[in-house]
Amino acid sequence: MAVVGSGGFLGSAISADLAARGAAVTGFTRQDPVLVDDALARRAADVPVIVWAAGGITPTVAAEDPAAVDDELDAFRAFARAAAARAVPPRIVLLSSGGAIYGRPALPPYAETDAPQPPNAYGAYKRAQEVALEEAGLDVTVIRIANAYGPLQRGAHGQGVLAIWMREVREGRAITLHGDGAVARDYVHQDDVADLVARVIAHPSPPPLVNCGSGEPTSLSVLLDLLRAVAGDAARVERLPHRGVDPDSTWLDVTLAREALGWEARTPLADGVADMWRRTAA
Numbered sequence: 001m002a003v004v005g006s007g008g009f010l011g012s013a014i015s016a017d018l019a020a021r022g023a024a025v026t027g028f029t030r031q032d033p034v035l036v037d038d039a040l041a042r043r044a045a046d047v048p049v050i051v052w053a054a055g056g057i058t059p060t061v062a063a064e065d066p067a068a069v070d071d072e073l074d075a076f077r078a079f080a081r082a083a084a085a086r087a088v089p090p091r092i093v094l095l096s097s098g099g100a101i102y103g104r105p106a107l108p109p110y111a112e113t114d115a116p117q118p119p120n121a122y123g124a125y126k127r128a129q130e131v132a133l134e135e136a137g138l139d140v141t142v143i144r145i146a147n148a149y150g151p152l153q154r155g156a157h158g159q160g161v162l163a164i165w166m167r168e169v170r171e172g173r174a175i176t177l178h179g180d181g182a183v184a185r186d187y188v189h190q191d192d193v194a195d196l197v198a199r200v201i202a203h204p205s206p207p208p209l210v211n212c213g214s215g216e217p218t219s220l221s222v223l224l225d226l227l228r229a230v231a232g233d234a235a236r237v238e239r240l241p242h243r244g245v246d247p248d249s250t251w252l253d254v255t256l257a258r259e260a261l262g263w264e265a266r267t268p269l270a271d272g273v274a275d276m277w278r279r280t281a282a
Contacts (some may be wrong), residue, residue, distance in 0.1 A: 001201065002026040002047045002090075004079075005054030009153045009160075010095060010193055014053055017194035018201070030056070035075065040082045041103035042088075049090075049201050050083065051093045052076075052129075059100065062121035069125050080136035091139045091159055093200055095193075097126040098144035098211050098252045099185065108217070111253040112144075114208045119248075132183055141206045143196060146213030146252050149272065150190030151279035161220070162187075162273065166280055169235050170217035179242035181221030186213040200260045207260050214253035216266045226270050230277040244258045254255040 001018065005011035014108045018025050026043050028034040029064045034044050044050065057072050059274025083089055101124030102110035118124040133140045147161070155163025165175050193212055228235045267275075 001049040001051065002028060002034065002044050003051045003053055004028045005052065005143055008026055008053060009150070010148060010190060011051075011053035011192040013150065014051060014194045017191070017198055019210060021198060023201075028054075030054075035079050035082055038078055038082060040086065041080075043277060045086070046088075047090055049091045049093065050055055050123050050145075051095070051197060051201075052079075053095045055095075057122065058123055058156065060159070061121040062125050066121070069121065073125065073128050073132070077132045077136075080138065084136040084138055089138055091141070091201075092133055092161075093197060094133060094140060094142045095130060096130055096142050096144045097123060098146045098213055099250050100253075101127050101130075101144060102250065104248070108249065108251045109167065109215065109253040110211070110250065112211055112256055140208060141200050142209045143193075143200065143212050144252070145193055146186035146188050146211075146250075148190055149191050149276065151276045152190060153276075161185075161223070161224070162221060162227070162276060163280075165224075166231075166277060167264075169227070169231050170281075174236040174238040175224070176238050176240060177220060177224065178240050181224065182219050182249075183278035184217035184219045185223075185253065186216065187218055187223070187272075188213045188265050189272040192265040192267055195266075196261065197265045199263050203261060207256060210257050210261070211252040211254050212257060212265075213254055214269065215252060215254040217249055217251040218269060219249075223269075223273075226273045227277070229270070230274045269274045 006015045007029040015025050064176045101116045103117035103119040106114040149162045153160045153163040196212050
């Protein structure tokens with residue numbers, strides 16, 4: 001099988017997990033792309049499953065650089081066409097967003113049956129990826145992931161609050177917290193994401209769409225307390241007024257993943273934060 005984005009945060013975790021399970025994994029990166037001259041690279045010519053974990057677009061980039069989003073989507077649509085053109089098209093596992101695709105009028109916890117209502121440009125970008133695969137007629141499982149975190153996360157371009165906070169603490173800077181910290185998100189460890197991907201691949205007929213999250217909301221204030229528990233007094237906080245642009249609290253209904261795939265997030269958030277703090281110090 002192949003993992004596109006194998007050098008990234010989730011892609012590297014997924015690649016390592018699949019290899020540990022005995023799978024032969026072919027990785028693709030921007031430097032070694034899966035698409036060459038509008039056709040799949042030779043190493044992807046006969047793989048049965050392609051996991052798309054690539055992601056050069058973050059919420060900040062999506063909001064500030066629409067041209068970059070258009071370029072990414074053009075390349076992704078070309079990939080979808082190339083995959084569909086194979087004599088035996090591969091199954092595609094797409095890592096999508098559970099935090100940016102759902103929205104009002106639905107209310108959390110969001111289930112797969114809730115209609116997509118992206119509240120921002122990033123959510124619209126991820127939804128466009130899902131649609132591109134649907135229109136290509138490929139056999140797809142879309143995994144809508146909540147706020148993934150873990151020691152491999154870099155916290156770039158405004159994505160990955162724990163990674164950003166930990167870097168600020170280690171560099172002696174104060175964490176910036178806008179508002180009262182009541183906004184809640186659903187945090188899921190990278191190892192749990194990798195486990196769900198492996199279960200989707202192993203299943204003969206997985207759901208076409210499945211949520212991946214803890215199923216529980218955690219406010220920024222609680223998340224900050226968990227970080228302070230391992231970082232101590234080094235975790236200083238600068239509180240600023242609410243920006244008025246942050247999305248509503250979101251978390252996911254993960255019943256389908258449990259019932260259809262026997263999966264649930266097994267990493268308690270406190271343990272995951274402590275592990276991330278220790279491993280990013282190494």
